[in-house]
Amino acid sequence: xxxxxxxxxxxxxxxxxxxxxxxxxxxxxxxxxxxxxxxxxxxxxxxxxxxxxxxxxxxxxxxxxxxxxxxxxxxxxxxxxxxxxxxxxxxxxxxxxxxxxxxxxxxxxxxxxxxxxxxxxxxxxxxxxxxxxxxxxxxxxxxxxxxxxxxxxxxxxxxxxxxxxxxxxxxxxxxxxxxxxxxxxxxxxxxxxxxxxxxxxxxxxxxxxxxxxxxxxxxxxxxxxxxxxxxxxxxxxxxxxxxxxxxxxxxxxxxxxxxxxxxxxxxxxxxxxxxxxxxxxxxxxxxxxxxxxxxxxxxxxxxxxxxxxxxxxxxxxxxxxxxxxxxxxxxxxxxxxxxxxxxxxxxxxxxxxxxxxxxxxxxxxxxxxxxxxxxxxxxxxxxxxxxxxxxxxxxxxxxxxxxxxxxxxxxxxx
Numbered sequence: 001x002x003x004x005x006x007x008x009x010x011x012x013x014x015x016x017x018x019x020x021x022x023x024x025x026x027x028x029x030x031x032x033x034x035x036x037x038x039x040x041x042x043x044x045x046x047x048x049x050x051x052x053x054x055x056x057x058x059x060x061x062x063x064x065x066x067x068x069x070x071x072x073x074x075x076x077x078x079x080x081x082x083x084x085x086x087x088x089x090x091x092x093x094x095x096x097x098x099x100x101x102x103x104x105x106x107x108x109x110x111x112x113x114x115x116x117x118x119x120x121x122x123x124x125x126x127x128x129x130x131x132x133x134x135x136x137x138x139x140x141x142x143x144x145x146x147x148x149x150x151x152x153x154x155x156x157x158x159x160x161x162x163x164x165x166x167x168x169x170x171x172x173x174x175x176x177x178x179x180x181x182x183x184x185x186x187x188x189x190x191x192x193x194x195x196x197x198x199x200x201x202x203x204x205x206x207x208x209x210x211x212x213x214x215x216x217x218x219x220x221x222x223x224x225x226x227x228x229x230x231x232x233x234x235x236x237x238x239x240x241x242x243x244x245x246x247x248x249x250x251x252x253x254x255x256x257x258x259x260x261x262x263x264x265x266x267x268x269x270x271x272x273x274x275x276x277x278x279x280x281x282x283x284x285x286x287x288x289x290x291x292x293x294x295x296x297x298x299x300x301x302x303x304x305x306x307x308x309x310x311x312x313x314x315x316x317x318x319x320x321x322x323x324x325x326x327x328x329x330x331x332x333x334x335x336x337x338x339x340x341x342x343x344x345x346x347x348x349x350x351x352x353x354x355x356x357x358x359x360x361x362x363x364x365x366x367x368x369x370x371x372x373x374x375x376x377x378x379x380x381x382x383x384x385x386x387x388x389x390x391x392x393x394x395x396x397x398x399x400x401x402x403x404x405x406x407x408x409x410x411x412x413x414x
Contacts (some may be wrong), residue, residue: 016063018068021066022070025291025295031048031052043391044390045291050295051387053298054301059304065299066299066300070296073293074296074297076289077290079242079255080290081285081290081359083266084146084282084285085167086261086263087266094165094169097335098165101335101337102165106138109328112138112327113134113135113137113324117134131182132182135178136357136365138320138323138324139357139361140166140169140354140360141357142171144356145353145394152401158340158341159341159349162340162346166328174360175363178363182373201261204243205268209268222236231280244261246258254367256359300380302376306380309381320357320389324355324357325351325355328350328351329348329351345404357386357390362386
């Protein structure tokens with residue numbers, strides 16, 4: 001009996017097992033969209049995923065742990081989120097005047113964020129820590145916005161295209177900034193490593209395309225094994241994702257850079273096969289891995305730490321709104337381009353959507369806590385602020401859009 005009691009005490013001390021933690025994650029993934037539907041979608045299900053993760057995690061109920069096997073699931077979920085974001089991105093939106101305006105708006109966001117974070121930083125805060133927080137404050141959560149834009153039927157409208165353009169830069173810019181500024185390398189070494197990664201990514205784009213053209217049988221094999229128990233194209237996509245994430249890891253870059261590059265490469269390689277890939281990719285991503293990522297991310301939020309510094313939480317939300325939303329709103333108002341919106345209401349919605357940021361904030365806090373740039377309490381507050389932007393800003397944008405549509409309908413009827 002003593003041995004059994006000692007074993008039980010040891011198990012309790014070590015926390016819940018991986019499979020028990022996975023059970024709670026899976027349950028939260030099922031409950032979250034039901035709660036979102038119960039309130040007519042005004043609160044995105046991702047917010048419920050984060051809140052449920054926080055309640056289940058070690059800081060509250062302790063029913064689930066974000067260590068062990070869930071760490072790998074969390075990383076795969078983050079990778080799939082960025083892969084789908086890159087996959088949905090139309091490269092034309094990043095070229096020409098649209099790309100220049102979106103890029104300039106993001107650079108302005110970074111400068112504003114640096115200034116605002118420096119103003120609130122304490123005297124002993126390092127410059128690198130200020131840069132890390134500023135990078136997090138000027139991101140856009142494109143992977144989270146895509147489902148919202150689809151549900152609102154905005155993807156093919158000017159507002160949706162504008163959100164995609166600014167969102168792409170709002171994810172790509174911070175990822176590059178992380179690679180250059182948060183690795184601890186000297187500037188020249190960081191640029192050289194990033195250049196090597198780009199070369200590797202280009203090789204993974206060019207070589208398969210040339211092989212497919214030279215050996216048409218490859219396409220035939222992929223087509224013949226795309227269904228049933230084989231699902232070869234989906235296995236190839238998963239391999240591409242893991243390869244790019246592994247290459248990024250080998251170069252000591254954040255894996256989100258590899259995942260985003262994998263999505264862009266996949267879009268280029270898929271060509272006419274895109275419709276066959278969309279449904280299974282979304283099923284795996286939005287059905288399994290991405291919800292798990294958000295639940296596990298919620299486990300990293302310590303509500304006690306956030307409650308101990310509510311002012312910091314609110315200030316971070318305001319910094320994100322001013323640093324990211326304002327430049328996007330202003331740039332679209334002053335510099336018309338191919339993806340510009342047409343009305344003042346659309347412009348306000350664009351700024352609000354662009355200011356919704358979370359995955360990059362999670363990635364920056366993970367890097368920051370691992371390297372000692374950020375402490376755990378500050379990281380919790382930053383993630384909570386990012387979750388707040390995902391809750392409030394798209395909600396405000398949807399309300400403004402629906403009110404504007406209703407007003408126009410009344411004016412037309414009158």
